[in-house]
Amino acid sequence: MKKVGNHNSISRNLFFSLAVLLTFSLSSFAQTGDPVKGKELFNAQCAACHKLDGKATGPALRGVAAKYDMAWIYKWVRNSSELIKSGDAQAVKVFEENNKLVMSAFPQLSEGDIDNIIAYTSEVKAEAPVATAGTAGPPGTKADSGISNNVILAALAVVMLMLVVMLFLVNSVLGKVAKANGIEVAKKxxxxxxxxxxxxxxxxxxxxxxxxxxxxxxxxxxxxxxxxVDQNYEPIQPIHFSHRIHAGSNGVDCKYCHSAARVSKNAGIPSMNVCMNCHKSISEVADTTATADHSKPFYDGEIDKLYAAVGWDKVGQKYTGKTQPVKWVRIHNLPDFVYFNHSQHVTVAGVECQTCHGPVQGYEIQKQFAPLTMGWCIDCHRKTDVKMEGNEYYTKIHEELSKKYGVDKLTAAQMGGLECGKCHY
Structure with a gap:
């Protein structure tokens, strides 16, 4: 029995050693590269088609080195088409599993660059912190105060009710005492x-x-x-769109989505295809995007609504053809007898979008910032100087009117901005 026990002990030690060796061999690729440099290379070269943890145009890349040999990965990254044409079974299988989409060749990447990228994709996914009651959230979020205002108001109401009841009781007692002592209240x-x-x-x-x-x-x-007058009108839209994330955190220019504002009377509602320019590859938000009012699952769910509207299958990475109309709620609505041209203000006059629409880069839900009344527009025309730098549209008329009024800079009002026919048909 002692000899058998020694044999079992040796077997266990041998198995443990082999497991450690196997684990080391699978993780050694992560130690040969720099994940920090790998992240930079991934964002510059790979992020257009790949995500770490979800399928995009190409497959998810987290842990890819545990699936394939590094020598094969070098060949695949540098020229996948050549590897497929050579008849490599593994290359053909990957090609067919991803809808036969051809991956761009990256011959400029050295083995060290690829090692860095692999080191980044081999990092363990960080778990999102779980918020607990009574703990303070990240800066800018609402913390739990412990006692709600409704409880405090209810307590105050009970105290006031008790005081009223006590006054009635005191008055009743004083009346009885006066009557017992024969004291009569003088009649008015x-x-x-x-x-x-x-x-x-x-x-x-x-x-x-x-x-x-x-x-x-x-x-x-x-x-x-x-x-x-609908100032501060803030309707709930069928798909939640956060200007705070898009225009604020990500710095997306207003005129990228509202491109018609540069050339048309109306700013226009961006089509769903404009949204898909980015969200074809972005199917979820970062953990740091969430706030106390809107969680990460909430934002991810709104992106899923976008996919349902355009008929996008994010798993198969293709359009299904089944679309759903999105019934946006209009926020800004001028009367029919008022003429307003976005292109003349945005392109010719160079007026910033925030002048009329407020600090949209901080709005979670878009609202009407300005009253958009006639008085508000006239006041703006009286105060706003016409921008002449690189603006040949107004050169001649600006020179003539400057001499007439004896000023260096003209306001929109001095250039006819107060004439009734400018804004009213």
Whole structure:
């Protein structure tokens, strides 16, 4: 039995040694490269078609070195088409598994560059931190205050109710004490009601009537002046689009999506194809994008809504042809009798989008920033100087009107920006 036990012990040690050796052989590629440099190369050369943890145009690349031999990977990266034509079974299999899409050749990448990329793709995926109750979130998120405002208001309401009940009880007790001691409360002498006294005074009636008429006119005028003014209107859209992420964090230019604003009267609603220019490869957001109000699964779900609208199969990386219309809710809506041309303001005048639409790069949900009233537009025309740097459109008229008004810079108002026919048909 002792001899058998020694044999089992030796077998276990041998198996353990082989496991360690195998693990070391699978992970040694990560130690030969620099994952930091590999990340830079991955973003520059690979990210257009590959993700680490999800299928894009090409397959996910995390842990790819554990699937294939490094010598084969060198050949595949430098010229996959040549490797496929050579009849390499593994190359043909990868080619067919990915819809027979030809991978671009990268002959400029050295073995050291490829080692760095492989080191980056071999890193273990970091788990997203789980938020727990009572812990502070990242900067800019809302922390749990512990006690809600509703509880505090309910407690105050109970205290006020108790005080009212106590006053009634005290009044009742004092009445009983007075009655027991034979104390009588003096009765008030009858007086003329105040409304009768007021009605008998004709001067007060006249002054009050005039005041009420003026006050009513003021409030009615104020009410009608707000008809059609939708400042701070912030509707919920069928697909949540965060300007904070797109225009703020990622620095996407407004006119990339709203390209019509440069050449057309209307800014236009970006088509879903514009969204897919980026989201064909971006199917999820970064963990750091989430806030206390909107989690990562929420944003990822909105991207899935986009895919459903355009009919994109993110697993098969192809369009299915089954599309769904997106019923966007309009935010800015000028009256029909008002003429406004985006191209003249954006291209000719060089007005920044934020002038009228506010700091959109910080908006989670887009809203109407300005009142867009006639007074607001006129005030802008009176204050805004016409930009002449590199703007030959206004050169001649600017020189003539500058001499007429005796100024160096003209405002939009001095160039006819207050004429009725400019904005009204």
């Amino acid at each position: 002498e009858p007086t003329t009601p105040i409304w009768k006294a007021f009605a008998r005074n004709q001067f007060l009636v006249l002054v009050t009537s005039i005041f009420l008429l003026l006050a009513s006119g003021y409030f009615v005028y104020g009410f009608f002046m707000q008809v059609g």
